[in-house]
Amino acid sequence: xxxxxxxxxxxxxxxxxxxxxxxxxxxxxxxxxxxxxxxxxxxxxxxxxxxxxxxxxxxxxxxxxxxxxxxxxxxxxxxxxxxxxxxxxxxxxxxxxxxxxxxxxxxxxxxxxxxxxxxxxxxxxxxxxxxxxxxxxxxxxxxxxxxxxxxxxxxxxxxxxxxxxxxxxxxxxxxxxxxxxxxxxxxxxxxxxxxxxxxxxxxxxxxxxxxxxxxxxxxxxxxxxxxxxxxxxxxxxxxxxxxxxxxxxxxxxxxxxxxxxxxxxxxxxxxxxxxxxxxxxxxxxxxxxxxxxxxxxxxxxxxxxxxxxxxxxxxxxxxxxxxxxxxxxxxxxxxxxxxxxxxxxxx
Amino acid sequence: xxxxxxxxxxxxxxxxxxxxxxxxxxxxxxxxxxxxxxxxxxxxxxxxxxxxxxxxxxxxxxxxxxxxxxxxxxxxxxxxxxxxxxxxxxxxxxxxxxxxxxxxxxxxxxxxxxxxxxxxxxxxxxxxxxxxxxxxxxxxxxxxxxxxxxxxxxxxxxxxxxxxxxxxxxxxxxxxxxxxxxxxxxxxxxxxxxxxxxxxxxxxxxxxxxxxxxxxxxxxxxxxxxxxxxxxxxxxxxxxxxxxxxxxxxxxxxxxxxxxxxxxxxxxxxxxxxxxxxxxxxxxxxxxxxxxxxxxxxxxxxxxxxxxxxxxxxxxxxxxxxxxxxxxxxxxxxxxxxxxxx
Numbered sequence: 001x002x003x004x005x006x007x008x009x010x011x012x013x014x015x016x017x018x019x020x021x022x023x024x025x026x027x028x029x030x031x032x033x034x035x036x037x038x039x040x041x042x043x044x045x046x047x048x049x050x051x052x053x054x055x056x057x058x059x060x061x062x063x064x065x066x067x068x069x070x071x072x073x074x075x076x077x078x079x080x081x082x083x084x085x086x087x088x089x090x091x092x093x094x095x096x097x098x099x100x101x102x103x104x105x106x107x108x109x110x111x112x113x114x115x116x117x118x119x120x121x122x123x124x125x126x127x128x129x130x131x132x133x134x135x136x137x138x139x140x141x142x143x144x145x146x147x148x149x150x151x152x153x154x155x156x157x158x159x160x161x162x163x164x165x166x167x168x169x170x171x172x173x174x175x176x177x178x179x180x181x182x183x184x185x186x187x188x189x190x191x192x193x194x195x196x197x198x199x200x201x202x203x204x205x206x207x208x209x210x211x212x213x214x215x216x217x218x219x220x221x222x223x224x225x226x227x228x229x230x231x232x233x234x235x236x237x238x239x240x241x242x243x244x245x246x247x248x249x250x251x252x253x254x255x256x257x258x259x260x261x262x263x264x265x266x267x268x269x270x271x272x273x274x275x276x277x278x279x280x281x282x283x284x285x286x287x288x289x290x291x292x293x294x295x296x297x298x299x300x301x302x303x304x305x306x307x308x309x310x311x312x313x314x315x316x317x318x319x320x321x322x323x324x325x326x327x328x329x330x331x332x333x334x335x336x337x338x339x340x341x342x343x344x345x346x347x
Numbered sequence: 348x349x350x351x352x353x354x355x356x357x358x359x360x361x362x363x364x365x366x367x368x369x370x371x372x373x374x375x376x377x378x379x380x381x382x383x384x385x386x387x388x389x390x391x392x393x394x395x396x397x398x399x400x401x402x403x404x405x406x407x408x409x410x411x412x413x414x415x416x417x418x419x420x421x422x423x424x425x426x427x428x429x430x431x432x433x434x435x436x437x438x439x440x441x442x443x444x445x446x447x448x449x450x451x452x453x454x455x456x457x458x459x460x461x462x463x464x465x466x467x468x469x470x471x472x473x474x475x476x477x478x479x480x481x482x483x484x485x486x487x488x489x490x491x492x493x494x495x496x497x498x499x500x501x502x503x504x505x506x507x508x509x510x511x512x513x514x515x516x517x518x519x520x521x522x523x524x525x526x527x528x529x530x531x532x533x534x535x536x537x538x539x540x541x542x543x544x545x546x547x548x549x550x551x552x553x554x555x556x557x558x559x560x561x562x563x564x565x566x567x568x569x570x571x572x573x574x575x576x577x578x579x580x581x582x583x584x585x586x587x588x589x590x591x592x593x594x595x596x597x598x599x600x601x602x603x604x605x606x607x608x609x610x611x612x613x614x615x616x617x618x619x620x621x622x623x624x625x626x627x628x629x630x631x632x633x634x635x636x637x638x639x640x641x642x643x644x645x646x647x648x649x650x651x652x653x654x655x656x657x658x659x660x661x662x663x664x665x666x667x668x669x670x671x672x673x674x675x676x677x678x679x680x681x682x683x684x685x686x687x688x689x
Contacts, residue, residue: 043628049548166639196408197575199639201619201632208629223549226578226621233628253625276553277623278578280605287553287582293518 010037010077011217012061012100012185017074019053019060026298030056030069032241035324038185043211043218045232047225047273051294052238054221055105058187061219062102063091079184097128101178102187105221106194108170111162117173118144118158124177147180148173150213151206168199172206179210187219192227204230225277229253234330237270240294240305243324245270247331266327266338269306304336312337312344366435367396368569369420369453369537374429376415385644389415391593393429394671397537402563402570404584404601406577406616410640412593413573417539420571421455422446433537451481454530458542460522464514470525471510474498477533493532501528501558520551527559531566538563541573556583577620581605586677589613592643592651595671599678609680611635611656611688650683658688 019031031053038044046054059065061076063083076083078100083091104110111120121144126134135143145155151172162170171191178186191207192200208231210216220231228235229249236246245252245267253274254264265271275288292309295301301308307317314336322336337344376390390412397403405413418424420431422438431438438449457463464473474494477483484490498506501524514522523543530538540559544552560583563570574580580587581601588598589612597610608614615636621627637655641647650669653659663683671679682688 049550168639196640197577197619198408198615198634198636201621201634204621205631205634208631212629224621225549226623229623229625230621230627249628250625253623273550274623276549278553278576278582279622280578280581280617280620281622283602284582287556289552289554289557290550291554293520293551 008039011040011079012038012219013075013077014061015075015077017057017060017076018072019056019065019069020072021069023068023298028297029300030241030297031060032297032300033074034238034241034243035074036236036243036246038217038219040184040217041211041215042233043220043231045228045235046219046221046238047223047228047235048238048244049223049273049294051240051297053241054223054238055189057238058102058189058219058221061185061187062096062100064096092128093130097124097178097181097183099183100185100187101181101183103174103178103189103191105189107174108167108194111170111173113162116159116161117148117165120173121158121177121180125181128181143180144176147176150179150210151176166199167195168202171195171199171203175203175206175210179214179216185217185219187221189221190223191220193222193224207231225252225274237265237267237273239269240300241297242305243332243334244306245331245333245335247328247333251328251331266331266333266342267306267335268310268312268337304334306335365399368399368434369397369571370430370432371395371416371420372430372432374416374419374431375427376412376419376424377427380644387642387644388593388646389643390419390426391643391646393590393593393595395588395595395598397569397571399536399569400563400567401586402560402572402584404572404574404577404580404587405590406574406580406587407590408575408616408640410592410643411590412643413575413590414541416590417455417541417571417573420537420539421453422449423455447481451533452535453537453539454533454535456523456526456530456538456540456543459546460519460526461514463526464522466514469511469513470498470503470517473514473525474529474532477529481533483533497528497532498525500531500562501525503528518551519547520555523547523555524558527555527562531562534566535568537569537571539571539573542575543572544579545574545576552579553582559583577605577616589616592640592646594651594668594681595679596652596682597678597680598671599674599680600676603676603678607678609674609678609685610652610682611658612652613680650681658684660684 015035017031017034021028021030046057048054060071071084083095125140148155148157153172192203195203222228232249234248235252237244245265252265265274272288272290278287290309295305303318303320304322307313317336322334324332324334325339327333327338327342372394374390374393378387378389380387393416405416407413419426426439433452441449471494475490478490484493495506503509503524544555547555572584584601587601587604588595591612597604597613608617615634618632618634635657641654647654649664649666653663669681669683671681673679
């Protein structure tokens with residue numbers, strides 16, 4: 001499966017991306033040289049703890065860094081178009097929502113309360129659709145109804161205000177708004193985090209259904225590995241503005257003997273993160289945790305950024321930065337230990 | 348050590364020879380909403396007993412009444428009716444002084460450790476405040492000794508390094524440890540923890556849960572752990588109560604409730620939870636539940652879950668509310684059709 005994908009042309013390609021926040025205390029190196037590809041029809045999960053750069057990455061993919069952030073270097077190619085360096089005007093007209101859109105974290109609670117769902121959708125449409133090939137009233141009406149139906153809402157929702165909808169319904173509206181200009185790539189930033197467990201599962205089912213029926217590609221951002229296990233074909237684990245590990249669902253969650261001699265993730269950070277995720281269906285007496293806290297990104301540690309919290313760290317780890325190495329087909333890991341001794345005794 | 352461990356073992360085995368440390372009976376809390384036009388039955392007849400040295404999880408979705416139940420037990424709000432007994436004493440009819448003493452025995456850990464601390468207070472002041480309020484310690488130095496002792500207990504060491512810091516200088520995990528220390532310093536017998544780890548990063552979440560568990564066993568504390576996250580409840584608790592629209596629909600040992608759930612709502616809740624395991628991509632979850640949670644101001648008649656239950660028959664809505672039924676071993680549920688649904 002990964003073979004056919006690597007031969008295909010990526011729909012989104014990120015190379016050496018650096019995005020810094022220029023604060024009065026110095027430049028926060030929120031993304032510090034990240035590269036990855038997203039292939040058509042695939043879901044790539046971005047996972048990591050708060051401050052690892054996953055939301056910054058989502059915003060960067062729309063070339064819409066939150067101030068005082070700026071893309072310092074690197075390249076983002078979407079469907080053949082380099083978007084770094086394009087003006088806001090061009091991005092809004094040609095790219096955002098029509099080719100790549102985003103379900104922002106907490107967006108369901110940020111819907112303008114004085115607009116009806118219909119007004120919100122019309123506004124989104126007018127903002128991103130060049131007037132030349134805009135639909136007429138009836139066409140737009142049909143388009144909105146179609147997408148509301150696709151997310152499981154009746155078209156009567158159009159006349160409702162956000163406060164008249166439940167959390168799950170609001171999130172469905174937000175997803176419909178991300179979809180209805182028919183982009184190929186959707187970035188989902190914690191789309192289920194603020195929802196109740198059952199509603200979460202319903203929204204995840206919806207996201208899976210939409211991918212299957214519309215052939216979408218997703219970047220799925222969350223702090224929760226269990227959610228990634230459910231949705232992502234491949235997973236990129238981020239730590240302190242860098243990629244720690246990138247592998248297939250099987251590489252990360254094990255259960256496949258091909259994914260390394262012992263199965264499961266190769267980077268100590270991924271391993272610990274996985275071991276600290278509580279499980280429901282099987283009783284665990286011990287949960288792992290990682291002592292300490294992620295580093296300051298104004299002056300990140302030399303060498304591997306995880307070294308200060310890593311139980312495998314050796315002197316080399318805190319002096320030389322580990323390169324990204326391919327330790328299995330498509331399985332990328334940035335760790336000296338894993339690189340030099342892939343059979344090492346894990347946790 | 349053995350003396351402090353004994354009750355915890357008792358609780359796990361489900362032997363109820365000891366009188367419960369906390370007993371809640373038919374607890375109700377109604378709020379009026381929309382200028383008196385509707386009544387929200389947030390807690391609608393909750394009964395359970397907390398045994399000494401036990402951790403009881405109360406799980407449910409938002410609006411199920413779990414936080415209101417916690418606040419009622421803390422006596423932060425007055426119940427509309429029902430009884431709360433702590434160590435045999437009725438807590439709902441206390442005078443001012445008794446109330447004061449009650450608060451010392453029952454302490455709470457809140458969800459947001461930043462919002463629950465005065466940002467102008469140094470850590471030592473945050474921890475000294477409850478001592479001052481309750482008149483513990485004759486002098487500042489005596490109180491500081493207690494502060495240092497409790498900080499060591501929650502592993503905020505070296506103590507001297509942290510005493511003079513402000514809450515904003517600590518990580519979320521450290522702040523939650525201070526919040527835990529602030530409850531422990533009064534040597535309570537019951538701690539109500541409302542989502543104590545939901546705002547903490549995953550890598551430190553387990554550390555806080557481990558710490559709370561260790562302290563709970565060392566100090567023979569009884570814990571109520573309120574959460575929406577049934578996975579952490581499985582790790583942290585001895586027993587789990589599942590709440591739906593203001594009532595407990597199932598309660599039992601965590602193994603019973605999670606491995607052999609009976610109530611259709613508990614089953615749906617468990618089915619909805621994702622696991623960090625491979626082989627799930629593209630597979631839909633079979634939720635066996637309809638629609639969304641109704642409003643607590645318009646609770647369905649009969650079994651309150653019948654509007655969402657795929658197993659419901661006419662009887663479920665026509666007959667009276669099902670009472671909790673004991674399956675043995677302290678596993679109770681409120682579903683009339685449990686035999687038919689298998």
